[in-house]
Amino acid sequence: MIVLDNSALIDATIGYEERPGLDRELITQELHVPHLIDYEFRNALRGMLLGSKIIRSRAEGAIMIKETLALVRYPESVTGRRTWDLMDNFNPYDATYVALAEYLGCPLVTTDAKMERGARTVEVRLY
Numbered sequence: 001m002i003v004l005d006n007s008a009l010i011d012a013t014i015g016y017e018e019r020p021g022l023d024r025e026l027i028t029q030e031l032h033v034p035h036l037i038d039y040e041f042r043n044a045l046r047g048m049l050l051g052s053k054i055i056r057s058r059a060e061g062a063i064m065i066k067e068t069l070a071l072v073r074y075p076e077s078v079t080g081r082r083t084w085d086l087m088d089n090f091n092p093y094d095a096t097y098v099a100l101a102e103y104l105g106c107p108l109v110t111t112d113a114k115m116e117r118g119a120r121t122v123e124v125r126l127y
Helices: 006-014 020-028 037-050 056-068 076-085 092-104 113-118
Strands: 002-004 031-034 071-074 108-110 124-126
Touching (some): 002 020, 002 092, 006 020, 006 037, 006 056, 006 108, 031 076, 031 092, 037 056, 092 113, 108 113, 113 124
Parallel strands (some): 002 031, 002 108, 031 071, 108 124
16 A cells, blocks of 8 residues: 555656656555646646657557556545645645655655655655
8 A cells, every 4th residue: 555646656657757657656556646636737747748758649548558557545634734734845636645655644645856855754665
């Protein structure tokens, strides 16, 4: 069981960089995510499209891959209070992933080194 953050989900679904360990996490672990991931995912794809980092068909392929993943989603009521407590170290989006990993007592998987440096209460697997 892991909490999967959006940066890792993006990298895994678009194949932006080869991260074999990350692919293994997605295949072998139960994936838990906060409710906001669906919007954050599409926003990141939009930014990559607008920045000409990917083409539309690659973004649409990423959406199709994401739709095949069995993501266990959690509402704001589970993480909201703790997210607020973490505001000194994280923006609200990143804090939501850390709060969920704390709540579940499981590792947080990310490609964001800032999250690894800031998280002191959970195991972070950086890819």
